[in-house]
Amino acid sequence: MLQLQNPFVLLLSSLFLTFLHHxxxxxxxxxxxxxxxxxxxPTYYTNWTDSYFLREGDSLEFNFDTKFYNxxxxxxxxxxxxxxxxxxKVFNSSPVNFPLKERGVYYFICSVSNYCTLGQKIKIYVHQSAPKISPTPSASPPQQKAPMISPQISPNGSVPQPSGSINPPPPSNVPSPTPGCPSSFQGKKFDIDVKLVCAMLGTFIGFWVM
Incomplete structure (x- = not known):
């Protein structure tokens, strides 16, 4: 079954390509x-040529009266x-269908009488067919690396610290307690103990006197 389909597929492909070409x-x-x-x-046909852009695969059609022109x-x-x-090439019948198979310059004249000198001649420029450009994958942009900053040595020979380093916190303004000096809490506790002893002593003396 596959062998029967191959010639048929090739025929359809060739017909399709021919259709696209035409x-x-x-x-x-x-x-x-x-x-x-x-x-x-005199410049009539020159102006006509300049108004068109012809490519490979295009064709020219010349229509003329064979009784007067060639x-x-x-x-x-x-x-x-x-x-x-x-x-x-010589063409004596009309119309003439001339295929432009290759790029280049084609020259045509009418050789009857002095018609060529009167301007019955034409120069055809044929350009190359537009090539098919296949899409190319877009390249990802290169990643930029962070610049390396080398430390600069100051005139006194010391290397400065990088700007990103963490500075130590400033010292606290609250003075630490001096050794040997009781704190306010200790003073209050001593005061309470003295009052308690005095109260107990006064109670004892009053009870003894009575």
Whole structure:
């Protein structure tokens, strides 16, 4: 079953690619509605070429009356001198569909009478097809490391402490008790004991006197 499907899949793939190629290609009618004729002014076809951007795979269509005109593909030298001594291709029937298979410059003239010198010639610039650019994964930005700060030695030779170190807390303003001196609590306790002894002694004397 798989062997029967392979030729069918290949055929469909080729037809699909051909369809895409024809859909992406563009056919340009030289001279637009005027066609391939003696132009109204010498730079008519030059202006027409400058108004379009042709790529590989596009095509040209020349429409002309075969009773009065012809179409000849020539070299650059013969294009400039309006001669057709060594033509590359000669077309005597209309319309002419000329495929632009490769990028480069194509030269065409009409060799009838002096029509070429009157401006019936054209230079076609064909550009390369736009390449398909595959998306590239975005690179993660590099992580920045914290700068290392080396300690600076002061003029007296000591190394300063880093700014991030913890300073010791300031000393408390409350004075510590002096050894040998009783505290206020001890004084109160001594005072209470004296009063208690005096009270007991007074009670004893009063009881003895009575």
């Amino acid at each position: 859909c992406s290609a563009t056919q340009f009618i030289v001279g637009d509605s005027a066609g391939w004729v003696i132009p109204p002014y 179409l000849i593909q020539v070299s650059q030298s013969e294009y400039e001198h309006c001669t057709a001594l060594e033509p590359l």
